[in-house]
Amino acid sequence: MNARMHEPRGRLFFTILLALFLSVVPLPAWGDDVRPAFLVLTVLYWSIAAPRAGGIAVGWISGLALDIFQGSVLGQHALALSLVTYIAVREHQKIRSKPVFQQSLIVMGELFIYQFVVFAIDGWTGHTLYGPLHWLQILTSAAIWPIAAALLGRSHAPR
């Protein structure tokens, strides 16, 4: 992850679109609980690797897109994602310098916050709540973080 890279806006847009695609592509019933939160991972990656190109606006817009696709309350995922992005952007230098395993743990924490915000808003707005199995998503996402980070890093490394 090179800090002084050219701002990779095109790739950022493309990878986020791809992540959004992966987040909403239909899976069999069991798949939904273990599906990693691709969009959150991608947004987090960009806010750590390129906080100027990424950043809170990207998080907010991706979250809003997710809201439209999932038909949830508009602003729900946008708020959760912008909160997580804010933390990542603020601490990006610290996170960046950590080994991948520790990054995974940090991502796990971030996803916990994300899920909690989504869960709380679901509760307040009177929607049905996710079952306990849904928290598995945090584990699978954390597990996939090293791979995702490597792939995303490769996506803009050659420059």
Place this chain on the structure above:
Amino acid sequence: MAAYGLGATNRRLTGHGSAPGFRFTLYAIVSIVVMVLDQRGGWLNQARFLLQAAAYPLQLAVSSPSAAWTWIKESTQTREALRAENARLRLRESELALRALNYESLARENAQLRGLSHALPPIADRWLIGEIVNVELTTLRQRLLLNRGTTNGVFEGQAVLDGWGLLGQTIHTGPWSTEVILVTDPEHAVPVQIERTGMRTIAVGAGNEGTLALPYLPANADVKVGDLLITSGLGGVFPAGYPVARVAEVHRDAIQPLAQVRAVPLARIDRDREVALVWFKDERAKNPDIQPQPTPAQPNAAATSASAPPASAAAPNVPAKATPAPGGTTPAAAAPVKAKAAPPPKTPPKAAPEDEAEDAVK
């Protein structure tokens, strides 16, 4: 521009001038405002409408793998398989045509027997076949995305059926796409009636299992496995009398005051590829004063259609009985429309003349 919170450990890191804490607060406020507005409904509906339009291409892309798969499966089907299917469909079509004939006369007889013409359940007036673009069947959300939107006249809260039963209703409409909430969605409840006993209750979606629960039936309620649930017509979205589900499991616990009943929807939720959006002749049925006007127009329109014998047989009967009442002409008006609407529902071209007829009425 250093509006950092506690930490202040940060060096300059933003290119946009303002600090991330400040920007986050801004976005958080915007999100909350948007959420409140969205919960309330109102002008944000239009924003959602536009956003849904913008999202539609990507939604199509999302569904493209499964669409490609079905396309490949279909185009590699053998000639024999297609022939067999064709023969089967032909048989079924003639069977359905016979049943429809029977149904016409039954409906008319029923209308006469009841005497109360304007208390008749609203009748399917117009159909629009929509293709399923995307399916979401998870524990929390049982939704479909259809390739029809407000440009086709679809509105929010419209009933969606398939050939076997009630499927759900539309919740979000875009210009070219519509999101349908299925009866099995845990946030969906449909007022039903047990056909055998006439008892009314509410069927709530149970989510993942693809079943409905009847949580409000007392333990001593007369309900058996195999009972048919039909829409009761309460609530105003679904008209009465459409099949919804069949009771699959009744559990009575001596301690519990309520019976635990599960029902399996008749609609083939996981196998459908096309569904029907339905318009019902609801408003006119509710208001008997408007009714007499359409009467002359409708039979004329219907007379040209194929349903001549039953219509002419029943026409003299019905007005003779019912004309004294102000709303008495309803069966005459309703029956031909059904005769016209019921046989051709599968063919979109027929919808157009139907449209004109309705416009003429209004």
